[in-house]
Amino acid sequence: MESRQNLMESIQLKFRFSLLLIGILISPQTWSEPDLTFGIGFDAMRFYYREFDDNDVVLNTEKGIIPGLVINAAVEWENWYTEFNYQYNFGKVEYDGQTQTGIPVTTNTEEDTVDVNFLAGRYFGNNSQYPSALYAGLGYYYWERNILPIPSVAGLLETYEWSYAIIGGKISLLKSRDNGLLIDVRLRRMLNATMEVDFLGFNNWDNLELDLGEEWSLRIGVPYMQPIDKNASFSIEPYLTTWFIGRSADKEITSGGTPVGISAHEPRSETINLGITVKYLYQF
Numbered sequence: 649m650e651s652r653q654n655l656m657e658s659i660q661l662k663f664r665f666s667l668l669l670i671g672i673l674i675s676p677q678t679w680s681e682p683d684l685t686f687g688i689g690f691d692a693m694r695f696y697y698r699e700f701d702d703n704d705v706v707l708n709t710e711k712g713i714i715p716g717l718v719i720n721a722a723v724e725w726e727n728w729y730t731e732f733n734y735q736y737n738f739g740k741v742e743y744d745g746q747t748q749t750g751i752p753v754t755t756n757t758e759e760d761t762v763d764v765n766f767l768a769g770r771y772f773g774n775n776s777q778y779p780s781a782l783y784a785g786l787g788y789y790y791w792e793r794n795i796l797p798i799p800s801v802a803g804l805l806e807t808y809e810w811s812y813a814i815i816g817g818k819i820s821l822l823k824s825r826d827n828g829l830l831i832d833v834r835l836r837r838m839l840n841a842t843m844e845v846d847f848l849g850f851n852n853w854d855n856l857e858l859d860l861g862e863e864w865s866l867r868i869g870v871p872y873m874q875p876i877d878k879n880a881s882f883s884i885e886p887y888l889t890t891w892f893i894g895r896s897a898d899k900e901i902t903s904g905g906t907p908v909g910i911s912a913h914e915p916r917s918e919t920i921n922l923g924i925t926v927k928y929l930y931q932f
Contacts, residue, residue: 683724687883689927691716695741695759696922699915702895707915708745710757710793715739718925729781731767735925743795753801760792765814776820778828778873785814787836789891802850808893810841810860816867828873832885838862841893843914854902858914861894873929881929891919 697710716737723730743757769783788811797803816834841860847853871885896914900907 684932685722685724685929686932687718687720687722687927687929689718689883689925691718691735691737691923691925693737693921693923695737695739695919697917697919699745699917701915708743708753710741710743710759712739712741712759714741714759714761716761716923718927720927727771729769729771729783731769731783731785733763733765733767735761735763737761747801751800753798755798755801756796758792758794758796760794762788762790764788765812767814767816769818773820776823776828777825778820778822778830780820780830781818783814783816783818783834787812787814797848803848805846805848807844807846808841808860809843810862811839812865813837813839826875828871830869830871832867832869832871834867836865836867838865838891838893843896845912851908852903853908854905856899856901856912858896858899858912860896860914861916863892863894865890865892879931881931883925883927883929885925885927887923887925889921889923893917893919 693714693716695710695712695714699707699709701707714737716735718736719734721732738758738760740756740758743753743755745753747753765785765787767783767785769781771779771781773780789809791808793806793808795804795806814834814836816832818830818832821829821831838860839862841862843858843860845856845858847855867887867889869885869887871883873881873883875881893914893916895916898911898913901910901912902908
């Protein structure tokens with residue numbers, strides 16, 4: 649009898665909680681008619697990548713400027729918002745490294761990156777047009793790293809992929825009803841990170857897939873918004889973004905499915921990029 653009473657109390661509690669949640673979701677104050685903002689622009693990023701051996705000695709570096717395209721869309725209510733962001737960068741950078749036998753190698757690498765994320769957050773605080781906020785979200789990162797061949801060394805194509813979780817916040821530095829200046833800081837945690845190696849026919853080796861060491865990373869942006877007219881505005885955002893990848897486990901290389909007696913791994917690496925994004929924003 650007591651067990652049945654506890655069950656009924658539990659059901660009543662869940663029912664009340666459900667009614668409270670429904671009330672919040674349909675509250676006019678929470679979900680008033682939303683504003684939709686669409687943005688499109690260009691990005692210039694200084695790409696800087698380093699790999700390290702097990703003794704933290706630098707194995708190779710890649711650096712250079714790669715341009716990009718950015719697209720974003722945001723839906724805003726009185727205190728809440730959701731945001732979709734897409735960034736694509738492609739370009740050729742300088743590669744400075746060495747072969748496995750220690751012979752110095754200088755070539756170029758074609759970098760091809762796609763970064764997509766979805767955020768949901770809540771605004772807080774002041775009367776600024778661009779108030780402070782806390783947010784969380786999920787993202788997906790794709791990186792194709794094509795190390796170009798030279799006469800003495802074969803090329804290598806590496807494809808990295810991972811999802812990532814996001815938690816972050818924006819702090820408003822202006823109380824203006826027009827202009828906006830924010831500091832946007834987000835932590836990102838890699839999830840399900842893998843890399844596929846294509847040896848491009850070298851020794852008839854099969855493609856190799858490695859599970860990467862998943863680490864935390866950081867992105868810091870300082871966006872400034874300037875209105876153009878009633879519905880349009882212009883934004884410029886300098887930023888720093890990082891990706892830290894832990895060493896993978898060793899995995900044996902095969903040819904036609906048969907082990908060749910050689911193992912490979914992805915070394916620990918750091919990617920630290922500086923960039924600037926310029927966007928045109930329109931509010932519907």
